[in-house]
Amino acid sequence: MPTYEYKCKKCGNVFEVFHSMSSEPVKFCPKCGGEVKKLIGAGAGTIFKGTGFYQTDYKNKALKTQKTVTKENPPPKPETKTKPPTKSE
Numbered sequence: 450m451p452t453y454e455y456k457c458k459k460c461g462n463v464f465e466v467f468h469s470m471s472s473e474p475v476k477f478c479p480k481c482g483g484e485v486k487k488l489i490g491a492g493a494g495t496i497f498k499g500t501g502f503y504q505t506d507y508k509n510k511a512l513k514t515q516k517t518v519t520k521e522n523p524p525p526k527p528e529t530k531t532k533p534p535t536k537s538e
Contacts, residue, residue: 454490459483
């Protein structure tokens with residue numbers, strides 16, 4: 450649901466109303482009861498998050514530090530830990 454901005458013609462009060470597009474527009478100022486005019490706003494930009502959208506938008510900062518695995522840049526080999534020699538008594 451969008452937010453609509455109105456301005457009172459009588460007292461100059463500017464206020465916002467959050468209602469559906471199919472709802473009747475506000476006609477009177479809640480402050481003085483005067484007639485209001487709907488203002489044209491810039492609105493909010495649409496934000497697409499999640500998989501399937503452009504890959505550089507909202508990219509995880511942790512991913513920037515990771516290197517791409519290629520033939521020239523293979524993944525690091527896991528370390529194998531060996532047990533220290535045991536002391537014999």
